[in-house]
Amino acid sequence: MTTITRAEPVTRTPYVGRAVDRIDGTAKATGQARFAAEHHYPGLAHAALVHSTVARGRITAIDASAARAVPGVIEVLTHENAPAMKPLGKGGPIDLSAMASGTNVDYLATDEVHWNGQPVAVVVAETPETARYAAGLVKVTYQELPSVVDFAAELPNAVPLKNSMIMEHNAEKGDAESALAAAPVSVDLTFTTPPLNHNAIEPHATTAVWDGDKLTVHEPSQCIAFLRKHLAKRFGVPEPDIRVLSPYVGGGFGGKGSVWPGTLLAVLAARATGRPVRLVLTREGVYRTVGGRTPSTQRVALGADEQGRLTALIHTSVARTSRIGGAPEPITSASRHLYAAPNILLRESGITLDLLSPTFMRAPGEAIGTFALESAVDELAWKLGMDPIELRLANLPERDPVGGQQLTRRTLRQAYTKGAELFGWRRRDPRAGAMRDGRLLVGMGVATAYHPAMILPASVTVRLHADGTVVVRCGMQEMGMGAATAQAQIAADELGVPLESVRVEYGDSDLPDGPMAGGSVQTASVAAGVIAACAKVKKEVLALARRVPGSPLRGHRLDDLHARDSGLHHAGGGQTYADILTAAGRDHVEAAIKSGMLGFVLRTLRDRRRYVKAATAVHFCEVRVDPDTMEVRVARWLSAFDAGRIVNAKTAASQMRGGVVMGIGLALSEQTLVDPRNGRIVNPSLSEYHVPVHADIPRIEVHDVGVPDPTMPLGVVGIGEVGITGVAAAVANAVRHATGKRVGDLPITLDKLL
């Protein structure tokens, strides 16, 4: 037995906080990463969907004879011959997996059509080309029924939303309308945002394989635990007999957080045909069968005194859900927390349409709500003749403006100050249209970003092997955030082992249940489990060591010891894990942390009464506007952010940048166009829905001004969504500065500036 004794303890810089290369980077850069549509099975058949062409109605006839006659077609499933799936039924009040239902439709069960694009048949064939060709031959006749699909036309019928246990849609403090009417300076503005789609570059794809009553599904999922539970209910199979594999998710942004029809129909087709089935949605199929972001109409009215102190803040919104599902999003959320107005009124309303359910898309609520709020704050600054940063600094709250809770940390003042200095805000001429770069108009804009912080239950096991290697197991999801890298860094620090010796297993429903990769919760949620499991491992290792006579750890408690150099150490000596485990005759030590739902819900509710916590940022944007065409180009960008303790400086910066990029799309080019006559999406492609390309994106500088959050595991606050919030307002405010024009209707296309 070797005992390491060092006079000078070697203290290594922690891995947490460093800029570490993502550990799956090489697999992704060499083509070795296999996505859901890339797993081969003998006898694999291919499926294609037939989509309805009416918004609402009944199928009066469906003729699949021509499709069936195509050589290579195995089966055509319609409501006339498809085996039934089980209805979902009601989940318990704390069964979060109910969130996993994209819609409540029992597909291919009845002749009913609920939205334009609903799958009404599935063709299974020997090749993908045959399936797609035959799908085009299925003739469907409909009896159309009256449908309500036009969001703008339905605005007068909006219904106020009620606050629920998990989401607050309304707030009232003081008398905001009277204060607004009495305010010496005020703005009262209307904003509109269009429907949007996630457009992850990987289309949704399912490979479904039945072996008797056991099911294996390869599927890009942001919540494999919910997906497995949903499949178990739908197909009447015990959860342990289902395995969902999702090691690589080719972009999600919320779009892969729910169960959409393609997944269910692939599993159904595999069961009906007795063949492994792969269903890859076409890009158009993604638009037709996966929900997107709701459109919105918002009013923000602000009243202030002459010094710019807010006296009234009113934010109301209308968004939509669908008759077949979808949850309303908290559009006024940021307005609840950002400004210390004595009178606040927040009201959210909803419209129910005969369209596919909307779903969460990166920062649901805050992404579009901050556009309205932060545009209005900017407009108030114009009206006051005040610098927009000064106006914001004059209204920063000490406690939560509505609930009065303690703010766990709030570094917006530093973010504004530091960001302004780094961005060169001083160079901004306060007059509109006064700055030029050659013939181009120059505008500088600023806006606040805000996203609430939370965690979900996560179960984790950590196993320490006698050879010093560590395996962290959690059924979490990786879709580009660098999830495995971050947890490996945390485990390496907790156990004091080299990063290279930690392996993280994820993306597999056979692993302990992870949280969903949504709501920016994953890193902190899993970190809590990893830290707790590592602590248990160290405790057990110490117990083993203390049983060995002569161990330098005898008589020591865990609190006195440092985990470093792959062992436990104190000032006078220490012992490696390898030595301890070998001496104890153990191959490994393992600890499991199981997080229960009930305790979690109670803790969360208690926590929420005491604290308000969030990731925040300040975006600085500079645009160039062509004075002839009014084309807007983003020329410079800087974001100063606080997402608590940063685990990986490299991947965190990428998350911030990614949010900004998607926000620039929201600001300038993205919109899903819905035909108001029949509810059909008319631009379901990447050629007609314009996501930002390389040429649209300048260097995006990001600066961390954050401090660890004292109430979050390791001080970590999620960073996946805050980046997109506030972006559209920063762009709109820069455009306002360059042109003098306030555009409140996204996207800011040139026709709105001419």
Next chain:
Amino acid sequence: MTDIRMKVNGDVVSLDIEPWVSLLDALRDRLGVTGPKKGCDQGACGACTVLVDGIRINSCLALAVQYDGREITTIEGVDHPLQEAFVRHDGLQCGYCTPGQICSAIGMLAEHAAGQPSVVTTGQDAPPRLTEQEIRERMSGNLCRCGAYNGIVQAILDVSTDGAGEPGR
């Protein structure tokens, strides 16, 4: 059905294939070469970019039968400093567009080295200086929804002989 022979990543492969099968589907579904990705199937996203005799193309817009006798390189056949640079500069997140970005960048660097101008090329430079702006313009056929564009541009600058050490704009 048509018999074709191609060289894919150095290996000669024979396929008996229907004339309507795209090069992308032939690679992915028939040959199991899944590095090239399908994002849109209509030439809008660039995820399917491969190199044909060194020239970048969208393989979803190409019919496999047109490529009889040609040499195809996909990400699996690439061994280029760009790959390491992408990881170092975090020019990727989910990784789905990455094979296309890297193949496209290799093709783009060759186009640039051959003196081909782009729409943002100004002046009489031959070959044009590979600025950040040039890279962005030339790479705009490859979408990245995760928004890793900054890292991708840095990775390309890093390995391009012309752009190395260039502060960029």
